[in-house]
Amino acid sequence: MKNLEDIANRIESRLEEKDQVREVAIKSSRAINRLSGSIVHAIHKGEDVRAMMHEALDETHRLRSLLEDYPEIWESGLVEGALQELAEAAILLALIKDEAFPDPDEMGIPGAAYLLGLADAVGELRRFVLEKLREGDIEQARKHLDLMEDMFLVLMRFDYPDALVPIRRKQDVARSLLEKTRGDVAVAVNSARLQAKIDELSRKL
Secondary structure, three states: OHHHHHHHHHHHHHHHHHHHHHHHHHHHHHHHHHHHHHHHHHHHOOOOOHHHHHHHHHHHHHHHHHOOOOHHHHOOHHHHHHHHHHHHHHHHHHHHOOOOOOOHHHHOOOHHHHHHHHHHHHHHHHHHHHHHHHHOOHHHHHHHHHHHHHHHHHHOOOOOOOOOOOOHHHHHHHHHHHHHHHHHHHHHHHHHHHHHHHHHHHHHO
């Protein structure tokens, strides 16, 4: 029985270390989540978010290094939710700046979290479409709609069990948002055409 105490001590030590790492991961994930939300909010306000994005990416790389020996925590919902938010923010920033999509490997983000962030970015892009329609910039609204279409087609390629990537519900949401946005843009285009005809008739009178 003497060795049982040694075994228990080793297990206890490992669990204690894992618990401490988990607590740090929780705080880090919250920081990434908070920064990502602030980035999305600032993007919609037209503010410069480069500093916040660098901070969020640095925090992500530190978290990944911390969890190198704890892949089960890195791949848990605890961390994935924060990385999903970061992916959404980075994708939205690239779209607004008309840049290439950010690479998940370079960001240090797992593919599943990236896909979930991509799905959420569709909804954020709809907000830009509606804003451009309010401004009367139909051409730019249509460009954003085209991006939504492209992103949706990519999302629909991934037909896997939720255990691998829980994306089905987000695919359904993206489909609904896309259909609504198509309708909004179509109404705006028709209204613009009608107004143009009215203006033309008015000039002839």
